[in-house]
Amino acid sequence: DSGTDLGKVVDAVLEIGQRAHVVGYAIDSAEALGKNGKVVLIPLPDTISVSGEALIVPATAVDFVSDDLSGFGASVEAFRARLRGEQH
Numbered sequence: 796d797s798g799t800d801l802g803k804v805v806d807a808v809l810e811i812g813q814r815a816h817v818v819g820y821a822i823d824s825a826e827a828l829g830k831n832g833k834v835v836l837i838p839l840p841d842t843i844s845v846s847g848e849a850l851i852v853p854a855t856a857v858d859f860v861s862d863d864l865s866g867f868g869a870s871v872e873a874f875r876a877r878l879r880g881e882q883h
Contacts, residue, residue, distance in 0.1 A: 797854040800825045801837065804850055808836055808867065818871045820850060828860060836861045838871040840878050853878065 802822035810818045819838045824830040837852060838859050844851075859874040861867045 796851055799827045799854070799857075801828055801852075801857065802835075805834060808864070810868075810871075819867065824860075828857065830860075830862075833862070836864065836867050836870070838867070838874040841875055 802825040804820045805823050806821040807817050808819040808821060809815045817839065819836050821834050821836055824833055824835050828835065837856055838861075839856075840853060855877060856874060858877075859870040861870045
């Protein structure tokens with residue numbers, strides 16, 4: 796939401812339960828993330844609008860970018876908790 800290009804979406808990260816929910820995206824990182832073009836995982840807020848053209852995430856999402864799936868669930872929860880705290 797700050798206008799920074801973080802990269803190109805290459806895949807979705809799903810949480811599987813009774814229903815599947817998209818909790819993040821794998822992105823081919825842009826220079827702004829400082830990850831040398833590496834594919835990283837970026838968490839999504841609880842609710843978000845996505846179009847075929849762009850995915851807009853809160854600027855604070857970059858603080859929770861993960862390099863692998865092992866800790867990504869915790870990143871998603873921490874990111875969403877921060878957003879809930881900012882909304883109060």
